[in-house]
Amino acid sequence: MEIGATVPQVHCPSADGAGMPPHSWSQLDAEKFMVRQGPNYSKNKRKGRNAGGSFYEARAMDWYRCTGKVDGVAKLAAAEGLPEAKFSHPSVPSLLVVNVQLPMESPQAFKGAKLDGPTLHGVFYFTLREETAKALQDLDSAEPSVRLLAEYFRRAESEPEMRTRFKAIAVVNNQEVINMARLIAPFNGKPVLITESGTLMRGTRRPGAEEEGAPGSVAGAEGDSGGSNGGRSSSSGGSSFGADEFMELDIHVRRWNFMARKGLSKLTPKFGLINVSVAFLVEGREDSELPEQILGCATVNCFDTTKAREVNV
Numbered sequence: 001m002e003i004g005a006t007v008p009q010v011h012c013p014s015a016d017g018a019g020m021p022p023h024s025w026s027q028l029d030a031e032k033f034m035v036r037q038g039p040n041y042s043k044n045k046r047k048g049r050n051a052g053g054s055f056y057e058a059r060a061m062d063w064y065r066c067t068g069k070v071d072g073v074a075k076l077a078a079a080e081g082l083p084e085a086k087f088s089h090p091s092v093p094s095l096l097v098v099n100v101q102l103p104m105e106s107p108q109a110f111k112g113a114k115l116d117g118p119t120l121h122g123v124f125y126f127t128l129r130e131e132t133a134k135a136l137q138d139l140d141s142a143e144p145s146v147r148l149l150a151e152y153f154r155r156a157e158s159e160p161e162m163r164t165r166f167k168a169i170a171v172v173n174n175q176e177v178i179n180m181a182r183l184i185a186p187f188n189g190k191p192v193l194i195t196e197s198g199t200l201m202r203g204t205r206r207p208g209a210e211e212e213g214a215p216g217s218v219a220g221a222e223g224d225s226g227g228s229n230g231g232r233s234s235s236s237g238g239s240s241f242g243a244d245e246f247m248e249l250d251i252h253v254r255r256w257n258f259m260a261r262k263g264l265s266k267l268t269p270k271f272g273l274i275n276v277s278v279a280f281l282v283e284g285r286e287d288s289e290l291p292e293q294i295l296g297c298a299t300v301n302c303f304d305t306t307k308a309r310e311v312n313v
Contacts, residue, residue: 065121095128168280
């Protein structure tokens with residue numbers, strides 16, 4: 001499974017993917033997305049443009065078709081070489097992989113969710129930015145969203161309440177090209193909270209590799225005083241990450257409610273006509289966690305589902 005071989009990356013000067021070649025993907029400015037703002041969001045419900053960039057940079061994207069859903073797809077791809085991260089910090093994974101598992105069959109009402117079957121996998125690979133790694137060095141003075149990022153990865157593996165704060169946002173940039181405005185408009189750009197449909201797992205970029213500092217690493221050595229969580233371990237026993245470790249989040253769309261699955265099943269055959277900008281983030285709730293900030297984002301340009309690579313596992 002060669003990383004990035006199924007969908008080429010193209011440079012996109014526009015925010016909506018206009019004019020891009022079909023069946024490609026491109027990076028974009030995270031400012032495109034609306035995120036929660038403080039103070040007192042629970043009362044004011046105020047949102048604004050994401051102003052801080054993204055914590056991670058989109059590096060590659062792949063689409064696979066399988067007879068069943070595949071969890072931990074990055075571990076299968078590790079032998080071919082995952083994207084290298086130039087920067088790391090022990091509070092967070094240097095490589096973040098998001099594996100969106102889309103059912104290829106239409107959901108049936110009154111029959112319950114079918115939890116496996118033919119699946120289209122959209123796999124996004126993100127690497128940590130230098131600015132993020134530096135900000136993590138001093139959590140006491142870091143922005144609220146940076147502290148939330150570190151807290152999420154410290155607790156999410158062992159605490160379901162924290163894990164379920166992962167969110168996805170999808171914006172169909174050219175919904176006028178398909179006759180589905182009534183279906184798309186209510187959800188376009190609205191965040192989806194990945195609750196029980198999300199599974200986290202970690203792995204190693206090079207199986208068997210030593211946990212050595214990555215080139216350009218700004219990670220503190222064990223016992224360093226680089227911020228409140230600058231060392232290799234947390235004082236409260238939370239997770240820490242080696243420079244070669246990655247984290248994958250698998251999103252099991254089959255576990256979504258029926259109406260969400262039904263709407264998505266109608267939209268999937270139209271993927272070849274639309275440009276979709278996708279972002280992932282951790283939900284901020286208290287003033288001490290706001291404003292939110294995008295983890296990573298990318299635009300999928302008119303993806304042809306028939307070109308997804310067949311994978312047998």
